[in-house]
Amino acid sequence: MRQSLQGTPMTLLTDLSGQVAIVTGGSRGLGRHCAEQLAAAGATVVIIGKNPDSVAKATSELVAKDLDVVGFAADVSDYDQLAAVKSELGVLADAQILICSAAVMAEKISRTLRTTKTEWDRVLETNLNGVFHAVSLFVPSMVEAGYGRVINLSACLSRFTGPGLGGGLAPYRISKTAVTALTRNLAAELQFGAKNVLVDAVCPGHIQTDMGGAAAPRTIAQGADTVLWLATREQSDQTGLLWEDRVVVDF
Numbered sequence: 001m002r003q004s005l006q007g008t009p010m011t012l013l014t015d016l017s018g019q020v021a022i023v024t025g026g027s028r029g030l031g032r033h034c035a036e037q038l039a040a041a042g043a044t045v046v047i048i049g050k051n052p053d054s055v056a057k058a059t060s061e062l063v064a065k066d067l068d069v070v071g072f073a074a075d076v077s078d079y080d081q082l083a084a085v086k087s088e089l090g091v092l093a094d095a096q097i098l099i100c101s102a103a104v105m106a107e108k109i110s111r112t113l114r115t116t117k118t119e120w121d122r123v124l125e126t127n128l129n130g131v132f133h134a135v136s137l138f139v140p141s142m143v144e145a146g147y148g149r150v151i152n153l154s155a156c157l158s159r160f161t162g163p164g165l166g167g168g169l170a171p172y173r174i175s176k177t178a179v180t181a182l183t184r185n186l187a188a189e190l191q192f193g194a195k196n197v198l199v200d201a202v203c204p205g206h207i208q209t210d211m212g213g214a215a216a217p218r219t220i221a222q223g224a225d226t227v228l229w230l231a232t233r234e235q236s237d238q239t240g241l242l243w244e245d246r247v248v249v250d251f
Protein backbone atom coordinates (compact mmCIF):
# COMPACT_ATOMS: atom_id res chain seq x y z
CA MET A 1 0.00 0.00 0.00
CA ARG A 2 1.09 3.57 -0.57
CA GLN A 3 -0.31 6.92 0.53
CA SER A 4 -2.05 9.23 -1.91
CA LEU A 5 -1.49 12.98 -1.74
CA GLN A 6 -4.60 13.23 0.43
CA GLY A 7 -3.20 10.61 2.83
CA THR A 8 -5.70 7.94 1.75
CA PRO A 9 -4.20 4.43 1.60
CA MET A 10 -4.17 3.24 -1.99
CA THR A 11 -3.55 -0.11 -3.59
CA LEU A 12 -0.43 0.09 -5.75
CA LEU A 13 -1.52 -0.97 -9.21
CA THR A 14 0.56 -2.02 -12.16
CA ASP A 15 0.37 0.00 -15.38
CA LEU A 16 -3.06 -0.62 -16.91
CA SER A 17 -2.54 1.42 -20.08
CA GLY A 18 -4.49 -0.11 -22.95
CA GLN A 19 -6.93 -1.91 -20.64
CA VAL A 20 -10.63 -1.15 -20.29
CA ALA A 21 -12.43 -1.59 -16.98
CA ILE A 22 -16.20 -1.57 -16.60
CA VAL A 23 -17.45 -0.77 -13.10
CA THR A 24 -21.14 -1.11 -12.30
CA GLY A 25 -21.95 1.01 -9.28
CA GLY A 26 -18.97 3.14 -10.29
CA SER A 27 -20.73 6.39 -9.46
CA ARG A 28 -20.47 6.09 -5.67
CA GLY A 29 -18.79 4.25 -2.81
CA LEU A 30 -16.53 1.26 -3.44
CA GLY A 31 -17.20 1.24 -7.17
CA ARG A 32 -16.26 4.89 -7.55
CA HIS A 33 -13.03 4.37 -5.62
CA CYS A 34 -12.13 1.36 -7.81
CA ALA A 35 -12.93 3.38 -10.94
CA GLU A 36 -10.62 6.17 -9.83
CA GLN A 37 -7.76 3.84 -8.92
CA LEU A 38 -7.99 1.86 -12.15
CA ALA A 39 -8.09 5.03 -14.23
CA ALA A 40 -5.17 6.50 -12.28
CA ALA A 41 -3.22 3.36 -13.23
CA GLY A 42 -3.89 4.09 -16.91
CA ALA A 43 -7.05 2.13 -17.70
CA THR A 44 -9.96 3.52 -19.63
CA VAL A 45 -12.82 3.19 -17.17
CA VAL A 46 -16.53 2.93 -17.89
CA ILE A 47 -18.69 3.71 -14.89
CA ILE A 48 -22.32 2.67 -14.77
CA GLY A 49 -24.80 3.89 -12.19
CA LYS A 50 -28.55 4.23 -12.02
CA ASN A 51 -29.01 7.89 -11.15
CA PRO A 52 -28.00 10.18 -14.05
CA ASP A 53 -26.98 13.01 -11.67
CA SER A 54 -24.77 10.72 -9.63
CA VAL A 55 -23.14 9.32 -12.78
CA ALA A 56 -22.60 12.80 -14.24
CA LYS A 57 -21.07 14.06 -10.97
CA ALA A 58 -18.65 11.16 -10.61
CA THR A 59 -17.67 11.24 -14.28
CA SER A 60 -17.01 14.98 -14.33
CA GLU A 61 -15.00 14.81 -11.09
CA LEU A 62 -12.82 12.02 -12.43
CA VAL A 63 -12.37 13.61 -15.86
CA ALA A 64 -11.36 16.84 -14.07
CA LYS A 65 -8.51 14.81 -12.56
CA ASP A 66 -7.39 14.02 -16.12
CA LEU A 67 -8.60 10.44 -15.90
CA ASP A 68 -9.95 8.54 -18.90
CA VAL A 69 -13.46 7.88 -17.63
CA VAL A 70 -16.82 7.69 -19.36
CA GLY A 71 -20.11 7.36 -17.52
CA PHE A 72 -23.47 5.82 -18.38
CA ALA A 73 -26.72 5.96 -16.47
CA ALA A 74 -28.35 2.55 -16.76
CA ASP A 75 -30.31 0.31 -14.41
CA VAL A 76 -28.38 -2.97 -14.11
CA SER A 77 -31.61 -4.79 -13.31
CA ASP A 78 -32.81 -3.99 -16.84
CA TYR A 79 -30.94 -6.16 -19.36
CA ASP A 80 -31.96 -3.97 -22.29
CA GLN A 81 -30.54 -0.82 -20.68
CA LEU A 82 -27.21 -2.53 -20.08
CA ALA A 83 -27.22 -3.98 -23.60
CA ALA A 84 -27.77 -0.45 -24.94
CA VAL A 85 -24.70 0.72 -23.01
CA LYS A 86 -22.72 -2.11 -24.57
CA SER A 87 -23.82 -1.04 -28.07
CA GLU A 88 -22.86 2.58 -27.39
CA LEU A 89 -19.45 1.53 -26.10
CA GLY A 90 -18.39 -0.11 -29.37
CA VAL A 91 -14.87 -1.54 -28.97
CA LEU A 92 -14.69 -0.31 -25.37
CA ALA A 93 -17.19 -3.07 -24.53
CA ASP A 94 -14.37 -5.57 -25.03
CA ALA A 95 -13.11 -4.90 -21.53
CA GLN A 96 -10.37 -6.69 -19.61
CA ILE A 97 -11.81 -5.90 -16.15
CA LEU A 98 -15.41 -6.06 -14.93
CA ILE A 99 -16.27 -5.02 -11.39
CA CYS A 100 -19.88 -5.61 -10.37
CA SER A 101 -20.40 -3.29 -7.42
CA ALA A 102 -23.92 -1.97 -8.10
CA ALA A 103 -26.32 -3.03 -5.38
CA VAL A 104 -29.01 -1.84 -3.02
CA MET A 105 -29.55 -2.61 0.66
CA ALA A 106 -32.81 -4.18 1.80
CA GLU A 107 -35.22 -2.25 4.00
CA LYS A 108 -34.43 -2.68 7.68
CA ILE A 109 -37.65 -4.61 8.37
CA SER A 110 -37.15 -7.31 5.80
CA ARG A 111 -37.24 -10.59 7.63
CA THR A 112 -38.32 -13.37 5.26
CA LEU A 113 -41.88 -13.49 6.59
CA ARG A 114 -42.27 -9.72 6.83
CA THR A 115 -40.75 -8.48 3.61
CA THR A 116 -42.91 -7.84 0.58
CA LYS A 117 -42.72 -9.28 -2.90
CA THR A 118 -42.02 -5.77 -4.19
CA GLU A 119 -39.05 -5.40 -1.87
CA TRP A 120 -37.79 -8.92 -2.59
CA ASP A 121 -37.91 -8.30 -6.34
CA ARG A 122 -36.32 -4.84 -6.08
CA VAL A 123 -33.27 -6.19 -4.25
CA LEU A 124 -32.87 -9.48 -6.12
CA GLU A 125 -33.34 -7.86 -9.52
CA THR A 126 -30.60 -5.30 -8.83
CA ASN A 127 -28.14 -7.32 -6.77
CA LEU A 128 -28.40 -10.70 -8.49
CA ASN A 129 -29.93 -10.17 -11.94
CA GLY A 130 -27.75 -7.09 -12.37
CA VAL A 131 -24.61 -9.22 -11.98
CA PHE A 132 -25.97 -11.83 -14.38
CA HIS A 133 -26.76 -9.13 -16.94
CA ALA A 134 -23.29 -7.61 -16.69
CA VAL A 135 -21.39 -10.89 -16.92
CA SER A 136 -23.51 -12.17 -19.78
CA LEU A 137 -22.86 -8.99 -21.76
CA PHE A 138 -19.20 -8.32 -20.94
CA VAL A 139 -17.53 -11.66 -20.15
CA PRO A 140 -17.91 -13.48 -23.51
CA SER A 141 -15.40 -11.14 -25.19
CA MET A 142 -12.96 -11.81 -22.33
CA VAL A 143 -13.25 -15.55 -22.95
CA GLU A 144 -12.71 -14.98 -26.66
CA ALA A 145 -9.64 -12.81 -26.00
CA GLY A 146 -8.22 -15.22 -23.39
CA TYR A 147 -7.96 -12.60 -20.66
CA GLY A 148 -10.38 -11.23 -18.10
CA ARG A 149 -10.73 -10.30 -14.45
CA VAL A 150 -14.25 -10.31 -13.01
CA ILE A 151 -14.92 -9.26 -9.44
CA ASN A 152 -18.36 -9.41 -7.91
CA LEU A 153 -19.07 -7.59 -4.67
CA SER A 154 -20.64 -10.05 -2.26
CA ALA A 155 -21.05 -9.53 1.49
CA CYS A 156 -20.09 -11.37 4.62
CA LEU A 157 -23.73 -11.05 5.74
CA SER A 158 -24.52 -13.65 3.07
CA ARG A 159 -22.08 -16.38 4.07
CA PHE A 160 -23.12 -19.76 5.47
CA THR A 161 -20.27 -19.33 7.96
CA GLY A 162 -19.01 -16.54 10.21
CA PRO A 163 -21.31 -13.49 10.41
CA GLY A 164 -23.58 -14.61 7.58
CA LEU A 165 -27.19 -15.76 7.27
CA GLY A 166 -28.13 -14.89 10.84
CA GLY A 167 -31.63 -13.76 9.92
CA GLY A 168 -33.04 -10.41 8.82
CA LEU A 169 -32.26 -8.34 5.71
CA ALA A 170 -33.47 -11.42 3.83
CA PRO A 171 -33.54 -10.10 0.27
CA TYR A 172 -30.08 -8.54 0.63
CA ARG A 173 -28.43 -11.53 2.32
CA ILE A 174 -29.92 -14.03 -0.13
CA SER A 175 -29.06 -11.87 -3.15
CA LYS A 176 -25.43 -11.82 -2.07
CA THR A 177 -25.34 -15.56 -1.30
CA ALA A 178 -26.56 -16.03 -4.85
CA VAL A 179 -23.90 -13.65 -6.20
CA THR A 180 -21.22 -15.76 -4.56
CA ALA A 181 -22.81 -18.90 -6.02
CA LEU A 182 -23.02 -17.30 -9.48
CA THR A 183 -19.34 -16.42 -9.17
CA ARG A 184 -18.33 -19.96 -8.26
CA ASN A 185 -20.45 -21.52 -10.97
CA LEU A 186 -19.17 -19.18 -13.68
CA ALA A 187 -15.56 -19.79 -12.62
CA ALA A 188 -16.21 -23.55 -12.90
CA GLU A 189 -17.68 -23.06 -16.37
CA LEU A 190 -14.50 -21.19 -17.29
CA GLN A 191 -12.40 -24.07 -15.94
CA PHE A 192 -11.08 -22.20 -12.90
CA GLY A 193 -8.67 -19.90 -14.69
CA ALA A 194 -7.65 -22.24 -17.51
CA LYS A 195 -8.93 -19.63 -20.00
CA ASN A 196 -7.19 -16.81 -18.07
CA VAL A 197 -10.57 -15.37 -17.12
CA LEU A 198 -10.62 -15.17 -13.33
CA VAL A 199 -13.98 -14.74 -11.62
CA ASP A 200 -14.09 -14.00 -7.90
CA ALA A 201 -16.27 -12.55 -5.18
CA VAL A 202 -15.27 -10.19 -2.38
CA CYS A 203 -16.53 -9.45 1.11
CA PRO A 204 -15.34 -5.86 1.57
CA GLY A 205 -16.27 -5.67 5.26
CA HIS A 206 -18.44 -2.94 6.76
CA ILE A 207 -17.41 0.18 4.85
CA GLN A 208 -17.91 3.94 5.19
CA THR A 209 -20.14 4.49 2.15
CA ASP A 210 -23.72 5.62 1.65
CA MET A 211 -24.72 1.98 2.08
CA GLY A 212 -22.46 1.19 5.04
CA GLY A 213 -22.98 4.51 6.85
CA ALA A 214 -20.48 7.03 8.19
CA ALA A 215 -19.99 5.08 11.43
CA ALA A 216 -18.77 1.94 9.66
CA PRO A 217 -15.36 0.76 10.92
CA ARG A 218 -13.54 0.44 7.60
CA THR A 219 -12.55 2.98 4.97
CA ILE A 220 -13.48 2.73 1.32
CA ALA A 221 -9.82 2.18 0.45
CA GLN A 222 -9.64 -0.77 2.85
CA GLY A 223 -12.77 -2.32 1.34
CA ALA A 224 -11.62 -1.76 -2.23
CA ASP A 225 -8.08 -3.07 -1.78
CA THR A 226 -8.92 -6.74 -2.41
CA VAL A 227 -11.15 -5.83 -5.36
CA LEU A 228 -8.33 -3.89 -7.01
CA TRP A 229 -5.78 -6.59 -6.21
CA LEU A 230 -7.98 -9.24 -7.84
CA ALA A 231 -8.70 -6.96 -10.80
CA THR A 232 -5.02 -6.68 -11.65
CA ARG A 233 -3.50 -9.98 -10.56
CA GLU A 234 -1.56 -12.43 -12.67
CA GLN A 235 -2.95 -15.65 -14.11
CA SER A 236 -3.94 -18.07 -11.33
CA ASP A 237 -5.92 -21.25 -10.75
CA GLN A 238 -7.01 -19.84 -7.37
CA THR A 239 -10.31 -18.47 -8.58
CA GLY A 240 -14.05 -18.95 -8.14
CA LEU A 241 -13.50 -18.02 -4.51
CA LEU A 242 -14.76 -15.60 -1.89
CA TRP A 243 -12.03 -13.21 -0.68
CA GLU A 244 -11.70 -10.90 2.27
CA ASP A 245 -8.57 -8.79 2.79
CA ARG A 246 -6.73 -10.81 0.10
CA VAL A 247 -7.45 -14.09 1.92
CA VAL A 248 -9.89 -16.80 0.82
CA VAL A 249 -12.81 -17.21 3.23
CA ASP A 250 -15.38 -19.99 3.44
CA PHE A 251 -18.71 -19.36 1.74
Ligand SMILES: NC(=O)c1ccc[n+]([C@@H]2O[C@H](COP(=O)([O-])OP(=O)(O)OC[C@H]3O[C@@H](n4cnc5c(N)ncnc54)[C@H](OP(=O)(O)O)[C@@H]3O)[C@@H](O)[C@H]2O)c1
Pocket residue numbers: 024025026027028029030031048049050051052054055074075076077100101102103104126130153154155156203204205206207208209210211212213216
Ligand atom coordinates in the same frame (compact mmCIF):
# COMPACT_ATOMS: atom_id res chain seq x y z
N1 LIG B 1 -20.70 -0.63 2.27
C1 LIG B 1 -20.64 -1.80 2.92
O1 LIG B 1 -20.49 -1.84 4.16
C2 LIG B 1 -20.72 -3.09 2.16
C3 LIG B 1 -20.56 -4.29 2.87
C4 LIG B 1 -20.61 -5.49 2.18
C5 LIG B 1 -20.81 -5.50 0.82
N2 LIG B 1 -20.98 -4.32 0.15
C6 LIG B 1 -21.22 -4.36 -1.29
O2 LIG B 1 -20.27 -3.55 -1.97
C7 LIG B 1 -20.88 -2.98 -3.13
C8 LIG B 1 -20.72 -1.48 -3.12
O3 LIG B 1 -21.37 -0.96 -1.98
P1 LIG B 1 -21.27 0.57 -1.59
O4 LIG B 1 -21.25 0.60 -0.12
O5 LIG B 1 -20.22 1.21 -2.39
O6 LIG B 1 -22.71 1.07 -2.07
P2 LIG B 1 -23.25 2.57 -2.35
O7 LIG B 1 -22.31 3.56 -1.80
O8 LIG B 1 -24.66 2.56 -1.91
O9 LIG B 1 -23.19 2.68 -3.96
C9 LIG B 1 -24.00 1.84 -4.71
C10 LIG B 1 -23.69 2.03 -6.17
O10 LIG B 1 -24.53 1.12 -6.91
C11 LIG B 1 -25.23 1.85 -7.90
N3 LIG B 1 -26.53 1.22 -8.15
C12 LIG B 1 -27.49 0.88 -7.26
N4 LIG B 1 -28.55 0.35 -7.89
C13 LIG B 1 -28.25 0.35 -9.21
C14 LIG B 1 -28.93 -0.07 -10.37
N5 LIG B 1 -30.15 -0.63 -10.31
N6 LIG B 1 -28.34 0.09 -11.57
C15 LIG B 1 -27.09 0.66 -11.66
N7 LIG B 1 -26.40 1.07 -10.59
C16 LIG B 1 -26.97 0.91 -9.38
C17 LIG B 1 -25.37 3.25 -7.33
O11 LIG B 1 -25.64 4.12 -8.41
P3 LIG B 1 -26.41 5.54 -8.19
O12 LIG B 1 -25.37 6.48 -7.69
O13 LIG B 1 -26.87 5.87 -9.53
O14 LIG B 1 -27.49 5.29 -7.21
C18 LIG B 1 -24.01 3.43 -6.69
O15 LIG B 1 -23.05 3.77 -7.66
C19 LIG B 1 -22.34 -3.44 -3.12
O16 LIG B 1 -22.45 -4.57 -3.96
C20 LIG B 1 -22.58 -3.82 -1.68
O17 LIG B 1 -23.61 -4.77 -1.53
C21 LIG B 1 -20.93 -3.11 0.78
